[in-house]
Amino acid sequence: MFLQVVVSGIVVGCVYGMAALGFTIVYNATKIINFANGEFMMLGGVLLAGLVAAAKVPIPVGILAAIAGCALVGWVLQRGVLDGARNSDPLTLVMLTIGSALALRGAAALAFGRDVSFVPEFGVLPLVLLGNVYIPSQGLWIIMVLVVVSAALWYVFSRTMLGKAMRAASQEPRAAALCGIEPRRTAALAMIMAGSIGGLAGAMLAPMSAAFYENGIFLGLKGFAAAVAGGLGNPLGAVVGGLLIGLVESLTSGFVASGFKDAVSFMLLILVLILRPQGLVGKAVVRRV
Amino acid sequence: MTLQATLEIAGVSKSFGGVHAVADVSFFMARGEVTALIGPNGAGKTTLINLLTGVLPADRGTIRLEGRDLAGTPAYMRARAGIARTYQTPQMAQGMSVLMNVMAGAYRFGKHGLLGSLLRPWLVMADNEELAERAGTCLARVGVSEEWWGRPAADLPYGHQRRVEIARALAQDPKLLLLDEPAAGLNRSEADELASLLVSIAADGRAVLLVEHDMGMVMSISSHIVVLNFGRKLAEGAPETIKADKDVIAAYLGIVEEVA
Amino acid sequence: MTLHKTSRLRRDWQILALVAALLALVEFCVSSQFHRSVIILSMIHSVAAVGLTLLVGYAGQVSLGHGAFVGIGAYTVAFCLQRLGLPVVFALAAAVVLPGILGFLIARPILRLSGHNLALGTLALGAVFYVVAAQVRDVTGGLDPGIVDLPSMAFAGLAHERVVFWLSIFALCLAAAIAASIVDGRFGRGLMILRSSELVAECIGMNTARAKSMIFAVSASLAGLSGGLLALYLRSFNASAFGVGLSIELLMMVIVGSLSTIWGAMFGSFAIIVLPNLLEGFDQAKQVVYGVAMILIMLFAPNGLGETLFRVFTFRRKSA
Ligand SMILES: Nc1ncnc2c1ncn2[C@@H]1O[C@H](COP(=O)(O)OP(=O)(O)OP(=O)(O)O)[C@@H](O)[C@H]1O
Ligand SMILES: [Mg+2]
Numbered sequence: 087m088f089l090q091v092v093v094s095g096i097v098v099g100c101v102y103g104m105a106a107l108g109f110t111i112v113y114n115a116t117k118i119i120n121f122a123n124g125e126f127m128m129l130g131g132v133l134l135a136g137l138v139a140a141a142k143v144p145i146p147v148g149i150l151a152a153i154a155g156c157a158l159v160g161w162v163l164q165r166g167v168l169d170g171a172r173n174s175d176p177l178t179l180v181m182l183t184i185g186s187a188l189a190l191r192g193a194a195a196l197a198f199g200r201d202v203s204f205v206p207e208f209g210v211l212p213l214v215l216l217g218n219v220y221i222p223s224q225g226l227w228i229i230m231v232l233v234v235v236s237a238a239l240w241y242v243f244s245r246t247m248l249g250k251a252m253r254a255a256s257q258e259p260r261a262a263a264l265c266g267i268e269p270r271r272t273a274a275l276a277m278i279m280a281g282s283i284g285g286l287a288g289a290m291l292a293p294m295s296a297a298f299y300e301n302g303i304f305l306g307l308k309g310f311a312a313a314v315a316g317g318l319g320n321p322l323g324a325v326v327g328g329l330l331i332g333l334v335e336s337l338t339s340g341f342v343a344s345g346f347k348d349a350v351s352f353m354l355l356i357l358v359l360i361l362r363p364q365g366l367v368g369k370a371v372v373r374r375v
Numbered sequence: 376m377t378l379q380a381t382l383e384i385a386g387v388s389k390s391f392g393g394v395h396a397v398a399d400v401s402f403f404m405a406r407g408e409v410t411a412l413i414g415p416n417g418a419g420k421t422t423l424i425n426l427l428t429g430v431l432p433a434d435r436g437t438i439r440l441e442g443r444d445l446a447g448t449p450a451y452m453r454a455r456a457g458i459a460r461t462y463q464t465p466q467m468a469q470g471m472s473v474l475m476n477v478m479a480g481a482y483r484f485g486k487h488g489l490l491g492s493l494l495r496p497w498l499v500m501a502d503n504e505e506l507a508e509r510a511g512t513c514l515a516r517v518g519v520s521e522e523w524w525g526r527p528a529a530d531l532p533y534g535h536q537r538r539v540e541i542a543r544a545l546a547q548d549p550k551l552l553l554l555d556e557p558a559a560g561l562n563r564s565e566a567d568e569l570a571s572l573l574v575s576i577a578a579d580g581r582a583v584l585l586v587e588h589d590m591g592m593v594m595s596i597s598s599h600i601v602v603l604n605f606g607r608k609l610a611e612g613a614p615e616t617i618k619a620d621k622d623v624i625a626a627y628l629g630i631v632e633e634v635a
Numbered sequence: 636m637t638l639h640k641t642s643r644l645r646r647d648w649q650i651l652a653l654v655a656a657l658l659a660l661v662e663f664c665v666s667s668q669f670h671r672s673v674i675i676l677s678m679i680h681s682v683a684a685v686g687l688t689l690l691v692g693y694a695g696q697v698s699l700g701h702g703a704f705v706g707i708g709a710y711t712v713a714f715c716l717q718r719l720g721l722p723v724v725f726a727l728a729a730a731v732v733l734p735g736i737l738g739f740l741i742a743r744p745i746l747r748l749s750g751h752n753l754a755l756g757t758l759a760l761g762a763v764f765y766v767v768a769a770q771v772r773d774v775t776g777g778l779d780p781g782i783v784d785l786p787s788m789a790f791a792g793l794a795h796e797r798v799v800f801w802l803s804i805f806a807l808c809l810a811a812a813i814a815a816s817i818v819d820g821r822f823g824r825g826l827m828i829l830r831s832s833e834l835v836a837e838c839i840g841m842n843t844a845r846a847k848s849m850i851f852a853v854s855a856s857l858a859g860l861s862g863g864l865l866a867l868y869l870r871s872f873n874a875s876a877f878g879v880g881l882s883i884e885l886l887m888m889v890i891v892g893s894l895s896t897i898w899g900a901m902f903g904s905f906a907i908i909v910l911p912n913l914l915e916g917f918d919q920a921k922q923v924v925y926g927v928a929m930i931l932i933m934l935f936a937p938n939g940l941g942e943t944l945f946r947v948f949t950f951r952r953k954s955a
Contacts, residue, residue, distance in 0.1 A: 118751075119751040119754070119755065121754075121758075167930055167934070170934050171933070171934060174933075174937065176750040176751050176754075177691075177695075177697050177750075177754075178933050178937050179751070180697065180751055180754045181886070181890065181929060181933045182929075182930055182933045182934070184699075184883060184929065185925075185926045185927070185928075185929030185930040185933060186926060186930060187926070188883070188922050188923075188925050188926030188929065189922070189923050189925075189926025189927050189929075189930065190926070191922050191926070192920065192921065192922025192923030192924070192925070192926055193923050195919075195922065196919060196920060196923060303762070303879050304762070307758065307759060307762055310755055310759075311759070314755070343770070345766070345769070345770040346766065346767075346770060348762065348766045349762075349763045349766040349767055349770075352759040352760075352762050352763045352766070353759075353763055355755070355756075355759045356745070356756050356759050356760060356763075359748055359752050359755060359756045360744050360745070360747060360748065360756070363748075363752065428838055429837075430834055430837060430838065449837075449842075450837040450838060451837050451838075451840050451841055451842045451843070452840075454837070454838050454839055454840035455840040459838070459839075460838055462835070466831065466832050466834075466835045467831075468827050468828045468830070468831040468832070468835070469830070469831050470827065470895055471824070471827050471828075475824055475827070476828075478821075478824055479821075479824040479825060479827070479828045479839060480839050481821075482821055482824070482825055482839045482840045482841055483839070483840040485820070485821030485822075487820070487821075489817060489822045489846075489849050489850075489853070492816045492817055492820040492821075492822060493813055493816060493817070496644065496812070496815075496816035496820075499644055499816055499819060499820040500644050500645065502820065502821065503644070503819070503820070503821075506821065543839070547839060547840065
């Protein structure tokens, strides 16, 4: 029983980890907390459900379309909304991303309806039985995707010029600008990456927990919780944080009361923000007066 | 040295990580005098002001205001005890008029806080009149004429913002006034006006600490000069002594005289 | 000295008297059931929005969780009326006091956060309340059935709606009077300094930690009052009314109105409540329109739509 709960915690945690990754990439590139990040995941799920169920598109094509759609939305969000307010105060930026989240949610409801929709499992992979612990096939898919995404991101950020440029732009924006790295371009790239990862994560999650236009709020908050727990801005921390939040949730619903699982991870977010804003693993930073 | 120093600093230190921003600094300040605190960039002057006002805790040492140890006294209590300051870059509140900014400075003279204004709102009006009166006097004293009072403070020219800041500090009716580079960005005649203003403020019986790079002003109005370098006190004394001090010339004045 | 309007309080009281008279007039004139309900809902939300203006606009502390305090107010009223059998006046008083105390206690830890962390923290707080309210069924009735059948307010021959209308006018005027005497006094000036710089506020002698807790408590109390009235008016409701959506709507009301005067909140609430009812088929596209409106306002009128329109209008008149 305990191990089974842990396994499902890890599976959900992988999804949260992906949510946190998108959020971290954007934060690193622009220092913006993207409150619309959860909507990427919602869109990924709703798009896949719409394409597969209504338009009878094969699942792999549907997933690619969901990723592409969310990437496009990310690009529009950055270029159309956030670029125009790069020097605004945090409240304005927060409100802008919340406004975008509302608009996306509304658009999804208009386009795909207000009903919960379902997507069949991807299949192909078997259901694994280890001792008396089941790993569902969709769970295996999710774990694999997280591994692939993390490896790809690691490669991009540490081995390619593009990734190095993005890192430089976030750490030394002025020096980077002098070297011809344009902050607007890296910001747009970051948002496109966050969109794709969010879309993919949402699509992966859809067979396990149905797609619904209002999913974005809570998925977004879980992603934030994961990113903050792992230390804001740290991609590895984001993944670890995601797993942690997933485990905590799964344990709560397994052993306390399933209705309270969301409340527990949100409380965790609040506590980490207040008590350890540098994350559960990070080092303290000195504040300048 | 007067018997009862307004401010008494003994062995005060503060470091940030490995940087000793202020290291074992001691001196006295007397009421009615302008004391200057000088030193090259990064010497620790602003940090010392932050320690005196209590916005940063000191690592070591004691600070006494009129004989009372301020250790553990939070910044707002020190302000209420009579310490006021200005800032290296003027800090005008957004969306507030000049007069309102200075009225806000008189915070500690307002008669009621949140609950009071809820229960007896009519008293707020009388209170406001009184604080506005006080603020007006301070503004007039620093030479900001009435036509400016209604304007948004953050839109004022730089020189005026510096004066409004001094007015805001004066509205606190401080025993100790700490000024962080008040002449920066002022032209010659403005700086001269400022110098005589500071002399008159000290003449009220306040202790004035002047952090300033304008050596002409420092030498002409201060009775006592403290020189910091890399956080340490390099020298201290009357202007003539400081002008003649070899260490000071080497560390600091040499550069300034070249410029002057 | 009089030139500079040292006391804006007098002007604010004049506005208040005008608003009260106008609302009373409206109460006598409105005959349509539908118009009446729209105006009542606008007034009720205004009460919370005025409080939120104090917190967000004046003190510069954003809250994306105030829907929770509205909810606490609503459940307090329901509990007092149904379980304790208290009179309405006491129920409403409890709906003011309880959220105020909770707000004061929560404020100290939560307001150590600032900027986007504060937005995140308060958003999470609001979400926690929603989850808990939906789960603690023996107090709240959860999502289904929720609270049902609160007593009608009909009194001395006046129908339920009319009594609530008068109660709401009274509550709104009370909220505005409280807000005006706070912002026009020394505490309000201190808050405005604090919004620009906590450091400066400390150095003029303001205990900023306490000030922030107090203003958070006041705004929570007003949100609670708003929730109490909402409960009285609707008579049946459930936890879904107090989710993250409500918190965001309240903040929208402030932004659509004004971040720098308490009167903007009334305009904002009215706009947010009335709009969906005016446009045919708007309900379908409600969220899209809200979202896009929010983006446009933040891009082009970050001080608040109402205020910007007001400025443009008065500027035109002056230059004409
Ligand atoms: N909050 C802080 N955190 C870390 N280091 C700090 C902080 N404040 C000051 N320092 C460091 O302490 C040293 C002293 O700085 P301080 O600002 O006090 O100098 P200053 O004498 O006011 O210089 P200036 O003439 O340029 O204003 C500098 O090396 C500075 O970088
Ligand atoms: Mg300095």
